[in-house]
Amino acid sequence: MTVTTLILALIVIVNGIFAVRFVMDVMKNKDELKKEKGNNLFLAISSPIIFFFSSFGVSDFAVSTILYRKKKLVSDKMLPGTLNTQCVIPVAVTALAFISVIKVDILTLAVCIIAQIIGAYIGPRFVVKLSAKAIRRFISVGLIIATFFILAGKFNWIPSGGTATGLSGGKLVIAAVCLFVFGALNNIGIGSYALTMVTIYALGMNPAVAFPIMMGACTFSVPIGSMEFIKYGQYSRKITLFTSTFGVIGVLVGVYLVKGLDVSMLQWVVAAILLYSGVSMLINEIKAAKAEKNGDQHPTAA
Structure with a gap:
C-alpha cells in the first residue's frame, strides 16, 4: 500500500465514522x-x-455564516456546530478528489497534514493567550499585502511564480510550522484556506498544490470536533443533511474546474480569494469594533 493510498483510506475511515454517527443521530x-x-x-x-x-x-464558514444569519436558520449558539458538521462530507469528497487528481509530493502533503492536525489539537493552549482581534487584523492586512505581491508578479513588476510540487529542507520545515499555526488559528475562527494558499505560493510551489494540502488537513481535523457537536446536539441536523448530499454536487463541479485551470489562471484565482478573505476579515473587524464601542455584540465570521 502506497502512502497516498493510505491517506485516502484514512480519509474514508475517519469521515465514514462521522457519517455513521450523523445518520444515527438523524434517525434518533x-x-x-x-x-x-x-x-x-x-x-x-x-x-x-x-x-x-x-x-x-x-x-464556506464565512459564506454560510452570512447566509444562515440573514435567513435566520440557526441561532448563534448552534452556528459553530452547524458550520463544522455541514462541511465534513463535502470537504472529505474534495480532499479525495484533489489528492487523487493533482500531483503533489507525498512527503510534503503528509507533513503539512500532520502539522495542521497537531496544531489544531495542541495549538489552542497557546493561541488563547493571544488577542484574537489583533491576530485577525494582522492577518487581514497580510492577506491584502500578499495579494499585491501576486498581482505585481502577474504584471511583471517583480519576479514571481513557481511550479514545484513538493518541498524539502528548510522550506518544508517552514511549511510545517505555518500549517501548525494555521491549525491552531482555526480554533479562534480564522480559516486556514487563504493562509495555506499564500504560504504555498510564497514557497515557490504550483498554486494548485495548495488545494490537496488545505483540504487534506481539514478533512482530518474537522470530523473529530464535529462528532462532539453531534454528541451534544449543538448543530442543525437539517442543514447538515442537505449539505452532506447536495453540497457534494458543488464540490465535484468545482474540483473539475480547478484541475482544468493552468498555473497562470490559478494565480488570478488565488489573488482573488486572498483579496476577498483579507478585505472581508478587515471589514468584519471594523464592524465588530464599532459594535463593541456601542455596547453591542458582533460575532466575527470564521
Whole structure:
C-alpha cells in the first residue's frame, strides 16, 4: 500500500465514522429535524453553491455564516456546530478528489497534514493567550499585502511564480510550522484556506498544490470536533443533511474546474480569494469594533 493510498483510506475511515454517527443521530431525532427551520428547496440550491466556491478555497464558514444569519436558520449558539458538521462530507469528497487528481509530493502533503492536525489539537493552549482581534487584523492586512505581491508578479513588476510540487529542507520545515499555526488559528475562527494558499505560493510551489494540502488537513481535523457537536446536539441536523448530499454536487463541479485551470489562471484565482478573505476579515473587524464601542455584540465570521 502506497502512502497516498493510505491517506485516502484514512480519509474514508475517519469521515465514514462521522457519517455513521450523523445518520444515527438523524434517525434518533427525526421528529426534531422536521421542526427545524429552512426551506428544502432553498437548502438544496444553496448547498452546492456554498461548496462550489469552497472547492476554490473560498471559506464556506464565512459564506454560510452570512447566509444562515440573514435567513435566520440557526441561532448563534448552534452556528459553530452547524458550520463544522455541514462541511465534513463535502470537504472529505474534495480532499479525495484533489489528492487523487493533482500531483503533489507525498512527503510534503503528509507533513503539512500532520502539522495542521497537531496544531489544531495542541495549538489552542497557546493561541488563547493571544488577542484574537489583533491576530485577525494582522492577518487581514497580510492577506491584502500578499495579494499585491501576486498581482505585481502577474504584471511583471517583480519576479514571481513557481511550479514545484513538493518541498524539502528548510522550506518544508517552514511549511510545517505555518500549517501548525494555521491549525491552531482555526480554533479562534480564522480559516486556514487563504493562509495555506499564500504560504504555498510564497514557497515557490504550483498554486494548485495548495488545494490537496488545505483540504487534506481539514478533512482530518474537522470530523473529530464535529462528532462532539453531534454528541451534544449543538448543530442543525437539517442543514447538515442537505449539505452532506447536495453540497457534494458543488464540490465535484468545482474540483473539475480547478484541475482544468493552468498555473497562470490559478494565480488570478488565488489573488482573488486572498483579496476577498483579507478585505472581508478587515471589514468584519471594523464592524465588530464599532459594535463593541456601542455596547453591542458582533460575532466575527470564521
